[in-house]
Amino acid sequence: MDIDVLGALAVRENGVSITPTAPKPRQVLALLALHADQVVPVSALIEELWAGEPPRSARTTLQTYVLQLRALIATALEAGDADGRTAKDVLVTLPGGYLLNSNGGTSDVREFDRLAGTGYRAMDAGDFPGAARLLREALTLWSGPAFADVHGGVQLDMETRRLEETRLCALDQRIEADLRLGRHRELLAELTVLASRYRTHENLHGQFMLALHRSGRRGEALDVYQRLRGTLVRELGLEPSAALRRLQRSILMAGPENPAEAAVEAGGERLVRV
Numbered sequence: 001m002d003i004d005v006l007g008a009l010a011v012r013e014n015g016v017s018i019t020p021t022a023p024k025p026r027q028v029l030a031l032l033a034l035h036a037d038q039v040v041p042v043s044a045l046i047e048e049l050w051a052g053e054p055p056r057s058a059r060t061t062l063q064t065y066v067l068q069l070r071a072l073i074a075t076a077l078e079a080g081d082a083d084g085r086t087a088k089d090v091l092v093t094l095p096g097g098y099l100l101n102s103n104g105g106t107s108d109v110r111e112f113d114r115l116a117g118t119g120y121r122a123m124d125a126g127d128f129p130g131a132a133r134l135l136r137e138a139l140t141l142w143s144g145p146a147f148a149d150v151h152g153g154v155q156l157d158m159e160t161r162r163l164e165e166t167r168l169c170a171l172d173q174r175i176e177a178d179l180r181l182g183r184h185r186e187l188l189a190e191l192t193v194l195a196s197r198y199r200t201h202e203n204l205h206g207q208f209m210l211a212l213h214r215s216g217r218r219g220e221a222l223d224v225y226q227r228l229r230g231t232l233v234r235e236l237g238l239e240p241s242a243a244l245r246r247l248q249r250s251i252l253m254a255g256p257e258n259p260a261e262a263a264v265e266a267g268g269e270r271l272v273r274v
Helices: 021-035 042-050 058-078 108-124 128-139 154-180 184-197 202-212 218-236 242-254
Strands: 002-004 010-013 039-041 092-094 099-101
Touching: 002 058, 002 202, 010 058, 021 058, 021 099, 021 154, 039 042, 042 058, 042 099, 042 218, 058 099, 058 184, 092 108, 108 128, 108 154, 154 202, 184 202, 202 218, 202 242, 218 242
Parallel strands: none
Antiparallel strands: 002 010, 039 099, 092 099
C-alpha cells in the first residue's frame, strides 16, 4: 500500500486508488492512513466524524464506512497480486479499533520523518551541504497542506497542525543550512514569501534579515525587523525576542561594508553569523 497525505489524500493498493470520494469515509481513511499499521480507536474515529456530538447510530454508521472502504480495497486486491490477502486483512478489525495494514508499503509522512531526522543529525554534525540536501529532499514530499482535499474534523485538524509544524521546522533548518553555505542571495525570493505568510515567525524573519544584510541590503533588513516588531506589538502585545533584538543591533553596528561576527538565537533556534 502506498500512502500520501502531505498534500491531497491518495491511498493506493496494488497501484489502484482506494480513496473514496464521499466526505465521511474519506475522513475515516485519512485518519487510518496517517496512523497506518497502528490501531486507531473507535472513539477517535467517532470524535473525528461527529466532533463530540455523535448520533446514537455512530458505531453502526462507522461500520458502514469501514465496509465501503473494504469494498474499494477488495476491488484493488482483485486487480493485482494480493498474495491471498482479503480486504479484512488490509483494514483489520481489532479490539477497540481498526488498523490499516500497509504491508510494508510507502508513506510520505514516514519518508519525510526519516529524511528530516537524518538532515537534523547532519546539521548537528556540521555537515551543512548534506543537511541542506536531505532537508530539501524531505520538503519536496509536500505538494500542499496536509490532507488538502479532506474536510477534517477534530482529530485531523490537530494532526494537520502537527504536520505543518514539522514542515516548518524542516524548512527553518534547511534555510539555516543554506545560509551557512553562503546562499543568501538565492534565498531572498523564498524568504520574502515566507515572511509575508508567517507574519509573526521570528526565526524566519531573522533569517530574512541575515540574507538581506549579506546581500548588501542593510536598510531593507532593518525594515524587516520594524515590520515584524509592529506586527508582534499590534497583534500579540509582545516585543521581539532578546535574540532578535541582538541581531538588529548587530546589523546596525556592522554597517553596510562590515558584517558583524556575532551569532544569535531567535525563536529558540540558532541563527548563523551575520
